């Protein structure tokens with residue numbers, strides 16, 4: 058353990074005059090699973106403090122099941138935190154009470170869901186969702202203006218011809234087309250911050266690049282911030298300013314994307330980066346190739362949650378939970394062994 | 406974490422109902438011949454799959470890539486006989502181990518699903534029953550195929566779940582209690598409950614981190630080597646197909662654009678669309694370069710142009726491309742639909 062400030066985000070926020078657009082403080086969400094005597098507590102998100110600045114794209118990567126979507130859902134107020142607080146433009150979200158306040162927050166911070174098959178209402182044409190959103194969140198627009206705006210955002214995400222695609226039912230669209238409908242809906246709201254949960258996972262590389270360029274362009278020309286949840290580390294590098302890596306409900310490492318990629322400090326980040334495949338190079342599978350294992354988030358015991366897979370684990374790792382601490386300026390890792398100098402390498 | 410031994414899987418699956426000829430008889434596991442599928446819509450027919458043909462040998466791994474909306478899922482649904490109106494097979498046939506699947510009744514199809522032919526759909530959320538726990542869905546599939554011992558069901562369910570890296574406690578979880586990647590992995594686990602001859606997977610790892618993905622793919626390949634099932638794998642992840650598939654099919658606007666041994670297609674892509682696909686991904690190493698993808702958008706499948714479907718976006722377009730629809734040409738072991746190869750013979754099978 059260290060005595061460094063646990064709330065790095067707040068410290069950093071204080072450094073800038075305006076503060077971050079959004080920050081979380083000790084955000085935690087547990088779920089009860091099983092029933093009767095096999096009742097257990099699943100720690101989906103544990104003590105996560107992060108910040109998203111104005112005009113910033115923050116990529117959130119990490120293990121499948123590590124809590125990324127849960128964080129997005131907490132930020133979108135779909136889930137309530139078990140503990141911890143979220144601040145948007147300095148105001149705690151727990152203070153949002155009225156329907157108007159919630160509506161305003163939802164239009165400023167829309168979410169694009171990971172599974173576009175279950176997040177679009179199958180009963181209505183795709184125009185329905187987006188027009189309804191526009192009516193609710195941008196009441197100043199007239200009916201023809203709403204239709205024009207819907208067509209405009211559909212074109213922007215490559216759903217062409219927009220007028221025709223808008224008339225379709227969700228089941229008449231392919232996976233990647235539905236995924237872009239979700240993104241277009243968020244875009245139409247003129248958001249401040251888009252919570253984009255794997256928004257390009259079903260897109261071919263060419264359309265994917267188009268959407269990534271669009272996200273960068275939204276940031277650069279309209280000052281939109283994006284929480285970009287992804288498994289595609291190369292795409293995170295392509296557009297993100299900062300990268301947060303999650304493991305088993307906790308932040309393992311966070312920092313400027315180039316710094317984290319160039320010198321990953323947490324052994325899990327090193328493992329993750331070493332596994333990023335290069336289509337042009339032959340696959341390297343060695344006897345020690347990590348086979349993965351279920352993250353231990355159900356009734357977890359104290360200590361580092363990565364220790365069973367970690368070649369660097371020391372005694373301390375099995376009883377003290379490592380806190381996120383600053384190793385380099387703006388570059389944090391939660392590991393007892395990680396040091397500021399780049400000497401230590403577990404994988405890769 | 407290692408895969409269960411093949412014998413154990415076979416023993417669990419019990420004696421299979423033989424369908425057609427046994428796979429070892431030299432007959433391909435799957436033969437798709439000139440298959441076409443259209444969706445009947447208000448705007449007329451949307452031809453999502455147009456004259457696709459290929460054979461799949463036992464133990465083969467076929468990768469399929471292509472633009473979003475080009476007909477990959479439709480092709481897989483047609484092969485697995487899962488199409489529902491307004492989709493209709495408008496031509497061609499699909500034969501599985503020598504039997505024409507289109508002639509089978511729903512009951513005969515149910516007898517082979519999961520057991521001989523399993524499908525992992527693009528949306529795990531859609532494929533899983535939302536009101537049943539993962540474990541009870543596994544149990545249903547096994548019971549439907551005659552595995553009735555509770556102990557066997559519990560043991561096999563735990564085995565396949567462990568294989569895909571999910572905590573056994575989640576057998577009691579409902580789909581909405583799992584993360585996106587966990588749902589996908591449960592579907593893969595379900596597809597591997599038995600010893601299928603063919604496993605069809607539609608973007609099965611799009612929600613997985615690269616560590617889990619690599620571990621899962623290596624295990625699937627090991628299991629495949631052991632049991633000899635064939636795999637059709639649709640993905641947008643070029644590195645996955647480059648590392649794991651034997652042959653690669655590149656689709657564009659419902660048709661095969663290029664098809665051949667994966668290495669050949671990667672090393673020397675012939676179709677301008679394949680070239681574009683292979684140039685379009687960013688890397689985590691080396692200098693950052695701005696990428697543009699392939700400018701333009703694919704044709705409306707309800708109003709297909711007369712010439713080459715890729716012509717409006719093609720870097721190599723020639724006057725003939727605007728008017729002549731290119732057939733598939735055979736260039737060594739590669740089939741390619743592009744007039745640049747017009748000197749070559751037609752692809753024949």
Ligand SMILES: Nc1ncnc2c1ncn2[C@@H]1O[C@H](COP(=O)(O)OP(=O)(O)OP(=O)(O)O)[C@@H](O)[C@H]1O
Pocket residue numbers: 088089090099100101120121122123124125126127128171354581582583584585586587612613614
């Ligand atoms: N509603 C819920 N009830 C119970 N458990 C849940 C619920 N939602 C999520 N979980 C659990 O929380 C953990 C984190 O899930 P989450 O969806 O946040 O992961 P993720 O990082 O988005 O993973 P992926 O990359 O696979 O999408 C998982 O173990 C999951 O089973």
Ligand SMILES: Nc1ncnc2c1ncn2[C@@H]1O[C@H](COP(=O)(O)OP(=O)(O)OP(=O)(O)O)[C@@H](O)[C@H]1O
Pocket residue numbers: 228229230231232233234259261444445446451453471472473474475476477478479480491492527706
């Ligand atoms: N019911 C339907 N009615 C009309 N058109 C449809 C219908 N279902 C699909 N389509 C269209 O058929 C085409 C092929 O869809 P399909 O789902 O096979 O694409 P895909 O290649 O799997 O794409 P993705 O990679 O985005 O999943 C798409 O352009 C889609 O819009």
Ligand code: SF4
Pocket residue numbers: 676677678713714715716717719720721722723726731742743744745
């Ligand atoms: S046929 Fe012509 S337009 Fe089509 S891919 Fe070949 S060169 Fe390009």
Ligand SMILES: [Mg+2]
Pocket residue numbers: 125126127171254584585586
């Ligand atoms: Mg998720």
Ligand SMILES: [Mg+2]
Pocket residue numbers: 231232233477478479527607
């Ligand atoms: Mg699809």
